[in-house]
Structures are given as C-alpha cells and as structure tokens.
Amino acid sequence: MFLLYLFLIGLVMGSFFTVVGLRVPLNESIISPRSHCDNCKKTLKWYELIPLISWIIEAGRCTKCHSKIPIFYPIIELLTGFLFALSYRLYGISYEFFAMLIISSLLIIILVSDFKYLVILDTPLIISSILILTLKWSYFGLRTFLFSLLSGLVLFLFMFIIKLIGDKVFKRESLGGGDIKLAIFFGFALGIRLSFMSLVLGSFLAFPYALYYVIKSQEKEIPFGPFLMIGMLIIFLLQSLITDFINLIL
Numbered sequence: 001m002f003l004l005y006l007f008l009i010g011l012v013m014g015s016f017f018t019v020v021g022l023r024v025p026l027n028e029s030i031i032s033p034r035s036h037c038d039n040c041k042k043t044l045k046w047y048e049l050i051p052l053i054s055w056i057i058e059a060g061r062c063t064k065c066h067s068k069i070p071i072f073y074p075i076i077e078l079l080t081g082f083l084f085a086l087s088y089r090l091y092g093i094s095y096e097f098f099a100m101l102i103i104s105s106l107l108i109i110i111l112v113s114d115f116k117y118l119v120i121l122d123t124p125l126i127i128s129s130i131l132i133l134t135l136k137w138s139y140f141g142l143r144t145f146l147f148s149l150l151s152g153l154v155l156f157l158f159m160f161i162i163k164l165i166g167d168k169v170f171k172r173e174s175l176g177g178g179d180i181k182l183a184i185f186f187g188f189a190l191g192i193r194l195s196f197m198s199l200v201l202g203s204f205l206a207f208p209y210a211l212y213y214v215i216k217s218q219e220k221e222i223p224f225g226p227f228l229m230i231g232m233l234i235i236f237l238l239q240s241l242i243t244d245f246i247n248l249i250l
C-alpha cells in the first residue's frame with residue numbers, strides 16, 4: 001500500500017521536476033503561468049494535469065489543438081514513480097531510503113535541464129547537498145557529517161585540477177562548472193572512493209553517446225550531467241556490494 005502511495009507521489013514529483021528543469025533555466029516562474037499546451041498555448045485544466053493519467057486518457061494529444069504531447073513527459077513521471085517506489089522496496093525507512101529519494105530527484109531534474117539546455121541548476125544541487133548532509137548528521141552523527149564535507153572538498157579539488165589540465169590540453173572549456181559542482185555533491189553523498197567510481201562509470205556511460213556525435217562529426221556539447229547521475233545511482237545501489245568487496249581484497 002505504502003509502495004503504491006510512494007509511486008503516486010513519485011508521479012506528481014516527476015511532473016514537478018520536469019517543470020523545474022524546463023522553466024528555471026529560462027528564469028521563468030514555476031508557478032505562473034499555469035501549465036499550457038506548447039503548441040496552442042491553451043491553459044490546462046486541473047483534470048488535464050494529472051500526471052500520466054491525463055496523458056493516457058487524452059491519448060497523448062492536446063484536447064484543443066490535438067497536437068502531440070511529447071512522450072518524454074509521461075516517461076519522466078513514470079521513471080520518478082518507479083525510483084521512489086524502488087527506494088522503499090529496497091531499503092524500508094532508513095538512511096538509504098531518504099538518500100535514494102534525494103539522488104533520484106536530482107537525477108530527474110538534471111536529466112531534463114541538461115539534455116534540454118545543457119544546464120545543471122544550482123538551486124536543486126544546493127538543496128540536495130543540504131538535505132544529504134543533514135541526513136548524514138542525523139543518522140550517523142557529527143563525525144560522518146564532517147567527513148562528508150571533507151569528501152566534497154576533495155572531489156572539488158580533483159575536478160578543478162582535471163579541468164585546468166583539460167582546458168590546457170584541448171584548448172577549450174573541457175569540464176563545465178555544473179559538472180564540477182555535481183562532483184561535490186557526489187563527495188557529500190558517497191564519500192571519496194565511491195564518488196570516483198561514480199565519475200568513472202558516468203564517463204563510461206557517456207562514451208557511446210559522445211562517440212556518436214564525434215562520428216557524425218558534429219561539434220556539439222554533450223550533456224554530461226545525466227550520465228554522471230546515472231553512474232552515481234548505480235554505484236549507490238551497489239555500494240554495500242562494493243564495500244564488502246573492497247574490504248575482502250584489502
């Protein structure tokens with residue numbers, strides 16, 4: 001029952017995160033104007049705003065102009081619902097449960113804003129960082145909190161040096177500021193070792209996508225954030241396995 005409830009909350013939050021990811025980079029308010037059809041600008045009524053359900057009932061089309069509503073919207077909502085439900089299914093009410101909710105939420109917002117505008121927003125990053133640090137403090141105490149802060153600092157220094165070297169070698173902006181700030185959040189949430197693993201896995205995941213654009217020889221900036229976040233989520237899900245393994249061999 002609680003699982004279904006979390007799934008529904010996830011649908012609603014997914015819809016909200018989409019609005020944040022689409023509007024905030026353009027400096028638009030997330031409250032007004034009310035949501036509208038991108039094509040005919042018709043303001044949506046409350047029953048047209050129900051995540052997923054409205055899209056299914058209206059068969060993916062605007063009720064007025066019948067233009068297609070991107071399938072991207074219900075997919076993002078479904079994904080958020082799924083991740084929220086999965087957090088509880090895997091961890092029950094625990095530190096990991098809350099941490100996974102935070103990571104999933106940030107993942108969705110970055111997925112939208114980075115793919116659409118190549119932007120990683122500061123505010124969601126700051127809110128997520130504060131939430132995860134508070135969570136660490138309340139579950140594990142001051143020592144863990146301070147260690148997490150320090151890990152964030154180490155990640156920042158590491159990414160900053162990589163950027164300096166990259167800029168020199170490639171003679172252009174090699175790493176976006178957003179990616180560096182994202183790595184700081186990794187440090188807060190996962191500590192140093194698992195953050196590095198996330199960065200490596202994220203880069204690995206981004207590689208086929210980047211390669212595709214190199215082959216098409218398009219000078220295109222690649223949204224790196226979503227891949228880093230997916231890498232992070234995977235490492236987070238596997239962390240107890242990884243930690244056991246490291247303790248086993250070292």
Ligand SMILES: [Zn+2]
Binds near residue numbers: 040042063064065066
């Ligand atoms: Zn319309």
